Amino acid sequence: MTTLVELGEDALIRRLVPLLPRDPDPLAGPGDDCAAIDPGPDSPILLLLKTDALVEHIHFLPDAPPAAVGWKAIARVASDFAAMGGRPERFLITLALPPNTSVNWAERLYQGMGDCLRQCGGLLAGGETSAVPPGSAKVIAIAATGSVRRNHLTLRSTAKPGDDILVTGTLGGSRQGKHLTFTPRLKQTDWLVSNCKPSAMMDLSDGLAKDLPRLAAASGCGFRLDRDPLPVTAGCTEAEALGDGEDFELLLCCRPDRTAPLLSAWSAAFPDLSLTCIGTMVEPAVGQSLAGGWDHFAPAP
């Protein structure tokens, strides 16, 4: 009997997704940060859809402040809409909690969700609550709709060999607290899609070592990572920057002739957030590989 931990998350998804009916030719489907649905050729706006979950002991510890857990639950999803060049709109919240959970914990969770929804411009549309058996982990599942202008849609599958690879902010050390307090890069992606649309983009949720190969594979490319300029969070090692995960920074690609003007305009627009060129997309045959990053069904490191 093969178990999920033996198969791994990416292989599991490859086995499961073909079992379900799907759009024959999606704009962006399972595998991208959000699904993108085309309401019809006359619509300048596409519908974006996303689901995500936080699990106690996996995404937050039992003693984490519940308001911070609530913030994170919404912010992770908002970050995926940012990564597509879009905006979140309506949220559906599913709570699966042990019956001995305190009402105060649930209320503070919702206060944190509310703070993040107000910052992101999202609205509650519906929800579901269920008990889990005593002793089971808390699970918070968030689904959301959003929108993106058709010409702003940014995918992870559209990089080309020769593109520069860039990353916002610094990487690593998320477990020291940033994973509960990060701000989704909505302002930055709003600016990017209007001023210098990336050739490809995603948000960094499982670590650069996991996510950069995903973006490259989705684009049919390889990559060469330049480790010297890698923006490592102060106090972290390079391995942590590559593998900690939950950075929620943007990983984007840019045609090489547009990189210098982008970097210049960026530093004027966002003087407090770095944008760093960390490598180049290449033909698959000459690409590197990377080890590390977060696999939901791998044994704990």
Add this chain to the structure above:
Amino acid sequence: MTTLVELGEDALIRRLVPLLPRDPDPLAGPGDDCAAIDPGPDSPILLLLKTDALVEHIHFLPDAPPAAVGWKAIARVASDFAAMGGRPERFLITLALPPNTSVNWAERLYQGMGDCLRQCGGLLAGGETSAVPPGSAKVIAIAATGSVRRNHLTLRSTAKPGDDILVTGTLGGSRQGKHLTFTPRLKQTDWLVSNCKPSAMMDLSDGLAKDLPRLAAASGCGFRLDRDPLPVTAGCTEAEALGDGEDFELLLCCRPDRTAPLLSAWSAAFPDLSLTCIGTMVEPAVGQSLAGGWDHFAPAP
């Protein structure tokens, strides 16, 4: 410290929902079977949104056939779209599973989901997988979008005193298997909204004893239940018909002068599924109350 089990599900939702930003004037918001979003006055079609979850030990037992669990996960959500007079379209699937879950279990779960999606006309749009700690219950969260014609939208808040109360099929005994194998009443609601639109409608998920008071309260009405014609599943008691939950039949209301023609047309259209008049909506002051039904945070019966 008050716990969720002490507060109860409905009171919990009343405490949590006001903490989040919402549509100021929703067509149907938290509390109805789906949320209904108006894309604008020119659109004849409204967007419907729904989320739901299945938890091991609560909604299915560990030895339940995984394909039946998958069928149920999709069918519960499809039933909510039926209850609004609409259709489900795109599905987002979140799995939170212990790492020692067998790949075969997950594949058979997805096969059951696929069977129900094909029957309901739903498509997979995206998903998320996460581990839960060993020993935690499996959680399957489903979110979906759908659509309904503006003039077909059917709410639970629009019944009026004097309306007849009707129910499809038979009630009770879901735990003997029907809760895993039921067919969402999409064909029937398609027919109803075109032929005899109910004055109010919902699906029966938590038992008539829980759901009829909810529909009445949402409509600002009371109710009088006529127990003699109550369609009790063979082998069940009246208490089970009222309280078992997970019938996934339709509870609907009808202006009294339209009930006889509805019953006659229904039996011609659906000779294999009963439709039974079980009572009358009344002014709140003269209504009955009912005990029983399913509360997710109540102690097990």
